[in-house]
Amino acid sequence: MGKRCLFCGRFFVPDLRVSERQKACPREGCKRARKRLSQRLWCEKNPDYFKDHYFIYVKSWPQRRGILEEGVIIAPRESREIFYYFFVFTIFC
Numbered sequence: 001m002g003k004r005c006l007f008c009g010r011f012f013v014p015d016l017r018v019s020e021r022q023k024a025c026p027r028e029g030c031k032r033a034r035k036r037l038s039q040r041l042w043c044e045k046n047p048d049y050f051k052d053h054y055f056i057y058v059k060s061w062p063q064r065r066g067i068l069e070e071g072v073i074i075a076p077r078e079s080r081e082i083f084y085y086f087f088v089f090t091i092f093c
Contacts, residue, residue, distance in 0.1 A: 007033040 002011040005025040024034035043049075049062035 003032050 002013045003019075003022065004011055005027075006023050007030040008025060008027065009026075010025060014022040024030040
């Protein structure tokens with residue numbers, strides 16, 4: 001017949017590619033509930049994954065992009081080098 005959805009309790013025909021592992025029916029509310037459950041379980045298994053995320057990635061983003069605190073924007077080194085090679089190539093070649 002089919003499988004019973006863990007979230008709404010209705011029977012559904014599972015996708016043939018994942019029929020053994022499919023837990024939720026294709027209804028939008030059940031898919032959202034399955035995603036919330038999956039994310040909660042993942043966060044419980046990996047509690048330190050987002051530790052110091054703000055200070056390592058978010059706060060250091062301006063420094064990595066070459067933006068100074070005074071409001072002056074300087075391109076990162078790679079961009080300056082690419083621009084320099086393009087400029088020299090177009091003028092001297």
